[in-house]
């Protein structure tokens with residue numbers, strides 16, 4: 001290690017991890033000064049000056065990412081009116097790029113397989129317009145509940161449904177027709193098997209069923225959730241007016257090719273080594289826990305198995321001709337290129353495709369052609385790997 005590297009304020013365990021994974025620690029040199037980013041909700045452009053006056057800082061437009069602005073890492077936004085009213089939300093620019101890579105179009109049915117805490121979910125919903133739907137999945141109930149709060153705060157939940165579920169086994173496809181029809185619910189209200197408007201207060205029968213299902217969930221994130229638990233749905237998500245049988249219906253592989261999701265995001269669980277802000281949190285939690293909870297080789301092996309399973313299942317739920325974006329905030333080859341190579345060797349109908357617009361992004365091509373790597377040094381963003389796949393029509 002050269003002198004510059006040893007002077008980095010990074011814990012020894014993290015430097016060892018980078019070394020073992022062939023990552024150059026110098027990409028983290030600028031991480032302390034990496035700006036933070038906000039996304040301005042479309043339609044709130046006129047309030048930019050007001051927001052700037054509140055935070056006492058002139059926001060810098062991110063030239064390569066619409067509606068994104070950067071600000072110094074120490075400027076606080078949580079107390080601003082704009083934040084509290086849901087006009088701005090914090091999301092890293094590289095995460096914004098991963099969502100843009102999905103190329104969400106009005107009318108798309110989108111699956112976000114690892115959705116919590118929900119920054120990318122919010123942006124997907126923002127881009128969707130007033131047709132189509134978004135299904136958000138996460139295995140961690142408390143994290144997905146936080147996403148639900150976020151959707152409500154930003155008034156973005158109308159076309160969204162959220163399931164606590166294991167993304168490696170989730171098998172429900174979008175409620176295509178239902179999400180696009182105008183609802184007439186008079187008859188439906190009489191029938192207890194039909195979903196009425198979502199309310200946080202669940203009927204007794206349903207609460208009992210949920211509690212029973214929860215008994216089967218172990219706190220281990222790799223475990224299988226028995227039945228996806230619907231914890232939120234918006235008025236136009238397709239759920240209101242549908243029966244439980246409609247929502248939980250399973251389809252054959254052939255039917256999924258026709259009726260599956262148009263777009264899938266697999267923002268997989270990882271070691272978070274690209275997110276130096278996450279790594280630095282261990283300064284408070286204690287550096288000793290970082291080795292066990294993040295950097296342990298055995299855990300990394302488990303994660304790569306999980307990542308491959310998530311990617312495989314996300315791809316399975318895609319309709320023919322649909323696209324999937326795989327991203328991780330790890331920069332290791334094991335959690336990105338190796339997972340992708342393994343996946344491609346098992347799926348002849350998957351093709352890695354060019355990400356439109358990415359030529360203007362401040363990232364580098366990763367080891368596999370057409371895949372991208374944002375690193376803090378060259379991109380001034382948090383670290384992120386992004387790859388896009390198309391499901392070929394067989």
Ligand SMILES: C[S@@+](CC[C@H](N)C(=O)[O-])C[C@H]1O[C@@H](n2cnc3c(N)ncnc32)[C@H](O)[C@@H]1O
Nearest residue numbers: 114115116117118119120139140166167267269
């Ligand atoms: C990198 S975070 C996702 C961040 C999120 N996309 C966002 O933009 O806010 C990974 C998420 O995957 C979830 N996760 C881990 N194992 C999972 C599984 N088997 N199925 C679904 N989600 C899982 C974690 O609970 C975590 O919330």
